[in-house]
Amino acid sequence: MASTWNVLQGDVFTPSGEKLLEIAHVWKTGKKKKTAVLCIIVGASLPVQLFLVKVRRADRGEQYKRTDKWPLKDLKLVDGKQANQETPEFDLRFDKIYRWTASSSDEKNTLLRCLWKLNRRHLSGRIAFVNVPLESVEGYQRLQEERKADSEFTVPEEETEYQEMTPKESADMLKLMEEYEPLVSNSVAFVERLSRDLQLLDEDKLNLSTKHYEALSSGDLSTPKKVKACSAAVGALTSCMNVQIQPAYRKLQAVAEQLIKFETLRQNFENGFVSHIVNIFEQQGRGHVSWVMRPERKLIVPSHGDRHRDLLLFVPLMTWLKNTNPALFQDLPKVYTRNLSKLYERQIRLFFERARMLLERPKESSHEGLDKLANSPANDPSPPRRSSLADSVDGEGEESDRGNMGKILERILRELEPLYTAEQTFITKFFLPNQDGHQEILDPNEVNLASLAASRHTRTTPQLDESIIQMLKEIFASLESELKNFIGACQRVHQFSFLQILVTLNDYSSDARATPSTSSSAFFVSVLSQILYQARSTFGNRVASLCKEIEDAKVSGKMRLGVLPFISRFEEFVTVSEDAFKSTKRREDLDRAHGKLIGLVFKSIDKLSSTNLKINADMVKMENFHHIHCFLSQMKIQILEDRRKEAKKRYSEHLDRYVIKYLGQPLEKLNCFFDGVKTRLAQGVKEEEVSFQLAYSKQELRKVIEKYPGKEVKRSLEVLYKKIIKHLSPEENLLPLVWHAMEKEVLQQYHEFDHLIHRCYQGSGIALDFSVEDLLEYFETITQSNL
Structure with a gap:
């Protein structure tokens, strides 16, 4: 063991300035294979710090290494296991219990004796010793051995303020005690007088009334009146326990007993009160609903x-x-x-x-x-x-x-x-x-x-x-999940x-x-903000889905498209949203959505109208923009007012283009002839010289006019009317509007042809085979026959 002691002191503790006081070879009870050395040491710093260190030999070689370290001030209990017979087993209780077996009973007793002395001298007796024979720690039968051990275990002067008196100091102490022997002999009277003074000083502050004491002792909290009584009692108890008492007075037996009594009363009532409150919480939690x-x-x-x-x-x-x-x-x-x-x-x-x-x-x-x-x-x-x-x-x-x-x-x-x-x-x-x-x-x-x-x-x-x-x-x-589930149920409805x-x-x-x-x-x-965020997210997702539906819309190869399907979806969304938002002023989200959707609707109309070559793009745009204009006029949405005007403008433009394109079919050759006349006039040819142009002579004009007698004009208008019926969708009911625009344009062309004849072929006696009245009759007759 001496060899082990020297190795541990020199290799493990000396480098860190620590001093070894005692060692014992131990192993965990029931696990003898893993042997370690428990060491009691003194730390290098001041004030004195005592530690218990477990050291284990390295797996290879003779080196030792520390595995655990505990401050002795945290040691709560030393259990010697058997008080009546020798046993190498013992327990040390820190925050948890460590069960060890020493290599021998003597080595165990030596370690416990060291702990007992250090506890008495440096730890104010805070460590409890149980199942430890008195002779094993005090060593009455080995007084000489103890003195030797005392000198061995005494912490050096530079490490502690607790030192044994020297012979000279003992002599001086005896002399001093002899000098004050009369005072010591009257110590009983002195204590009695001090007790009386203390009682006079703090009798009110350290006394708890019987009423308050009984209230706290019973701990009855069953009625409001008793709760108030306990509340008053704990106030009085707290006042007693918080009295400022000099430290010396606290060592007097009466004061100490009273304070202990108060502390016990406080703890008992505290435990009862907490138990009562917990019971109330549990009963309320089990309440019927x-x-x-x-x-x-x-x-x-x-x-x-x-x-x-x-x-x-x-x-x-x-x-x-x-x-x-x-x-x-x-x-x-x-x-x-x-x-x-x-x-x-x-x-x-x-x-x-x-x-x-x-x-x-x-x-x-x-x-x-x-x-x-x-x-x-x-x-x-x-x-x-x-x-x-x-x-x-x-x-x-x-x-x-x-x-x-x-x-x-x-x-x-x-x-x-x-x-x-x-x-x-x-x-x-x-x-x-x-x-x-x-x-x-x-x-x-x-x-x-x-x-x-x-x-x-x-x-x-x-x-x-x-x-x-x-x-x-x-x-x-x-609650949040229930609200979300309810909102989900609403969306399913x-x-x-x-x-x-x-x-x-x-x-x-x-x-x-x-x-x-x-x-x-x-x-x-x-919490409401979280649900509102989810609702706005849902709104944004639905708007985004509708936008994608509009962008990805496709048309069939039919001759007549009518109102495009996504426009109906747009109108449905706008109608429902306006009805929902009619009672609120918070329209920012809705107005942004409307603006985004109407922009995509306009783009998709332009894109889809040109994808199908079998249908007339102007006719598709005319129908759909007319439909949007009527819808926005009916809804009267302020944020979409500019879009409503734009829809009206575009509908009118495409109506004119559609009419002009199909106007040439009933009077096609007349249109071509007089377009040439206008071209010559634009090139600087005089009006009276136009008839001398070979292609635009009077004979050529008569030939063209002969091809369009009144019956032929009427027949061409009837064919055109039927084609328009096939192109236009019946649900929009644009046929009267388009037919009226066609009539207006034909009459305008008639007046233009007649005016050019009078300007360029004056005196020739040439005239169209039909009059304005004839045209009006043709249009009216065609309209009436198709009602």
Whole structure:
């Protein structure tokens, strides 16, 4: 062992300036294969620090390495296992118990004797020794050996202030004691006088009244009166325990016993109070919720006001517990959250099941249920902030369904907000009664719960404590998912319900933020913001999907397209959205969507009209722009007013192009002839010289006119009319409009031909074979025959 000692001191501890006091070869009980060395050492720094170090030989070679190190001040218990017989086993208890077996009983006793002496000299006896024979640690039969060991285990002077007296110091001490022997002999009288002075000084402060003592001893919290009595008693007890007493007085037996009595009373009541509160939390968490389902078809969430009022009686005691035992107090919010989250989860689930029943009910019974829903009172006694629920359900069909969804959702939010607010206010009062930590309500004569609640409310700030936010998240963990599920159910009922949902959430969120008192419902506003974000995301996704549908639209190879399909989808979206947003001023999202959609509609019309070569592009554009113009004129949407004017302009342009293109068919050769005449005039040929041009002579003009007698003109117009019928879609009813434009254009061309004849062929007697009256009759006859 000497060799081991030297190796350990020289190789392991000397390099770090530490000194080895004792060693023992040990192994974990039941695992002899792994042998280690327990070492008691003195640290290098001041003040003195004592450690227990476990050292193990390296796997290869003779080197030792440290594996564990514990400060001796953390050692709580030394268990020698057997007090009546020798055994090498022993236990050391730090934060956990370490069970070891020494190589021999002597080596174990030597180690324990070292621990016992260090505990007595340097650790003020804080280590408990059990099952250790007195002779093994005190060594009465080996006094000489102990003295030798004392010198061996004594910490050097530079390492501690505790040193044995030298012979000279002992002699001086004896001389001093002889000098003051009379004073020592009168020590009893001195102690009695000191005790009397102490009693006169602190008899009121260190005495707890019998009433308060009995209240705390019984720990009865079954009635409000007894709760108040206990609140007053803990205030008096705290005052007694916080009395400023000199350290010397605390060593007096009477004072020490009284303080121990107070501490025992405090701990007993503290444990009873915590157990009582936990039982209340658990009972409330197991509360029945069957009464949530009302037979009157009312959508109402249960109130928790009575539960909160019962618990608020304990606010003074909660304040006391928070100040006297913060560690124990911190566990109570977790217990409350764990139990109440179960209650709220059941209530909220049943509440939303009832809401879905109203949502999915047939239309007649749904209206009846909503009438009752609108007339049912809310939880809070104040008048409802939003009155739209009281309105009757107007309209039928899908519009009515969407309105019902908005009313149900608004009712849900109006019921849930007071629930959130009440729970948040209660938690703040109950678990954070005094943010500054002062015991300002412990005086039993000043405990007034009503004034307490009022003062708490006046100090409420919009910035919630992080712990309160976390508690509310856990208590209402299911609410956000239930809201999302309800919104999903709405969307399954109607594809455009997301519009009404967005409007309802937007309006409610704006009102909640604008109301001055909503600082108490800040957490509900944050949850509402999450749901609103999802609703806006859904709105954006639906708009994006409609945009893609418009961009990717294709047309068939039919001769007649009519109004393109995506225009009907656009009109449906605009109609439904305008109906949903008609009662709100928050139209930013909708206006952006309308602007984006109408732009894509115009682009797609231009693109699709030119993809099918079998159809006339001007006719397709004319029909679709006319349709859009009529629709926007009917909707009167301010943001789309410029687009409405543009649609009208483009419709008129393509109508003119369409008419001009097909006008040449009934009078084609006349058109070609007089176009040549106009070209010659434009080139500078005089009017009287045109007839001398070979291609535009009087004989050529007569030949062209002869090809268009009145009957031929009428027959050509009839053929043209039938072609127009085939091109135009009947649902737009543009035939009269196009035919009238055609008539106007033909008459204009007639006047132009007649004017050129008079200018360039004056005196020739040449004239068209039909007159204006004939043309008017042709058009009227064709129109009447096709009615």
